[in-house]
Amino acid sequence: MSNEPPTDESQSQPFFKSPKDWSRIKIRVLDKYLQPFCYKLGSTYHDVFLVDGFAGAGRYETGQDGSPLVGAKWALRMRDEGRPFHLRCINVEADELIHRQLARNLKPYADSGLVKTYKGRFEDHLRGILAEVGDSPTLFFIDPFGVEHIDQDSLAPLRLRTAKTELLLRLDTPYILRMLGQDKALRSDSESVRRAAQTILDKVSSIFGADKSAWSEELQDRWQRQAATAGGTQKAKHAAILGMYEESLKRAFAYVI
Numbered sequence: 001m002s003n004e005p006p007t008d009e010s011q012s013q014p015f016f017k018s019p020k021d022w023s024r025i026k027i028r029v030l031d032k033y034l035q036p037f038c039y040k041l042g043s044t045y046h047d048v049f050l051v052d053g054f055a056g057a058g059r060y061e062t063g064q065d066g067s068p069l070v071g072a073k074w075a076l077r078m079r080d081e082g083r084p085f086h087l088r089c090i091n092v093e094a095d096e097l098i099h100r101q102l103a104r105n106l107k108p109y110a111d112s113g114l115v116k117t118y119k120g121r122f123e124d125h126l127r128g129i130l131a132e133v134g135d136s137p138t139l140f141f142i143d144p145f146g147v148e149h150i151d152q153d154s155l156a157p158l159r160l161r162t163a164k165t166e167l168l169l170r171l172d173t174p175y176i177l178r179m180l181g182q183d184k185a186l187r188s189d190s191e192s193v194r195r196a197a198q199t200i201l202d203k204v205s206s207i208f209g210a211d212k213s214a215w216s217e218e219l220q221d222r223w224q225r226q227a228a229t230a231g232g233t234q235k236a237k238h239a240a241i242l243g244m245y246e247e248s249l250k251r252a253f254a255y256v257i
């Protein structure tokens, strides 16, 4: 799934005005996935966790539920159904203003003790969250803006977990496609422009979990070949990015769908 990201944190507010199509799909996938995930694992475990690492405001201005409300509603529904397990939701939001909106939107659910909200960066809370969820099955919903936190190093703590761990992650392929468009900049007369382009490509390399931290011709060839094989269209380029990201996840995680 993909989006057109705001360029910085201060522009993040309009994101919650109205969900785009990809956003609706993402929410629907989470909504549909949570029930079987919980029912299956809840037959063995007392607690099942949803960690929404990049939670957002909880609700769009159109009234549509954001991912934290989807989780909170399932948590209460399962409790009210008298299930023998609890779905527990942990939400993390870095932006102070958005966190305040999130806390407000989740207030009706907070008294249940099943829904928590942390202010701050996911990467800073992660160690504490891992301790909190312990050996309980946990679904991590990773939905940042842009491409931060989806590289293989950032995902390593989740990969290294021995307890049941699932990851639902949104990959912003248009963003990565733009990052890949550095051909002209790499040939620039200006060293600083060349260096900036290389830094961007190195970042893409880390997303793909390449062995070398630096963007290589081999990587460049591979994605161009994959895109060409698939027809060379824009859609094929997106598919090639997705394919390479899936390959890198498959090297790290047991199942990737």
Ligand SMILES: C[S@@+](CC[C@H](N)C(=O)[O-])C[C@H]1O[C@@H](n2cnc3c(N)ncnc32)[C@H](O)[C@@H]1O
Pocket: 012, 026, 027, 053, 054, 055, 056, 057, 058, 059, 065, 066, 067, 068, 092, 093, 094, 095, 098, 120, 121, 122, 123, 143, 144, 145
């Ligand atoms: C794409 S939005 C999340 C939308 C939400 N998952 C939904 O579907 O309703 C990404 C959110 O992550 C927050 N964010 C950005 N960097 C973060 C970080 N390092 N840790 C936690 N939250 C972060 C942003 O402020 C933004 O609200």
